[in-house]
Amino acid sequence: ETGVTQTPRHLVMGMTNKKSLKCEQHLGHNAMYWYKQSAKKPLELMFVYNFKEQTENNSVPSRFSPECPNSSHLFLHLHTLQPEDSALYLCASSQGSRETQYFGPGTRLLVL
Amino acid sequence: AQSVSQHNHHVILSEAASLELGCNYSYGGTVNLFWYVQYPGQHLQLLLKYFSGDPLVKGIKGFEAEFIKSKFSFNLRKPSVQWSDTAEYFCAVNGAGTALIFGKGTTLSVSS
Numbered sequence: 001e002t003g004v005t006q007t008p009r010h011l012v013m014g015m016t017n018k019k020s021l022k023c024e025q026h027l028g029h030n031a032m033y034w035y036k037q038s039a040k041k042p043l044e045l046m047f048v049y050n051f052k053e054q055t056e057n058n059s060v061p062s063r064f065s066p067e068c069p070n071s072s073h074l075f076l077h078l079h080t081l082q083p084e085d086s087a088l089y090l091c092a093s094s095q096g097s098r099e100t101q102y103f104g105p106g107t108r109l110l111v112l
Numbered sequence: 113a114q115s116v117s118q119h120n121h122h123v124i125l126s127e128a129a130s131l132e133l134g135c136n137y138s139y140g141g142t143v144n145l146f147w148y149v150q151y152p153g154q155h156l157q158l159l160l161k162y163f164s165g166d167p168l169v170k171g172i173k174g175f176e177a178e179f180i181k182s183k184f185s186f187n188l189r190k191p192s193v194q195w196s197d198t199a200e201y202f203c204a205v206n207g208a209g210t211a212l213i214f215g216k217g218t219t220l221s222v223s224s
Contacts (some may be wrong), residue, residue, distance in 0.1 A: 056211055101148070
């Protein structure tokens, strides 16, 4: 079971499309994260939010745009993506920035 | 820069064999250390963690890990693996004021 949910679970989009990934945590945590998981590469941290404020942007291209309207919800807006952006996008949350992170099931994204 | 190295990319064992997965990190200060597991088709979940205190930590499903500060290591062990332990295992580290950094992962395949 997980306290972090993500929708959609699978997404196929063309390079000119605009789509959004949604993450919701039901754990009362203050920090939320977006990660990218590609084959044969370590999980790559993309963004960190603490108390709705972005505290880290790990040199992510501007075609990825995060939004955190409150401590429970996190979005990743996607536009004009490239095929190499195809990956599993994971959301996580934690009580504090150094505490255990709890992960959602991920969104499997394919960019054509 | 902080980094995490997992020595084995793919480990293949028979049931009841003993397991040790290596993890080394590079960070000179105080660290929090984690092992996460991803079973086929499931989300990342915490196996065990070390923040402070006894360097030998016990996690779920009979796993344990030992923090050896002088070797910058946090190896994962299990005395007798089961078929259900087939999964991908990730070591992760964060230091004070730094984001969580993951290793590339080790795929464990257990044959019955």
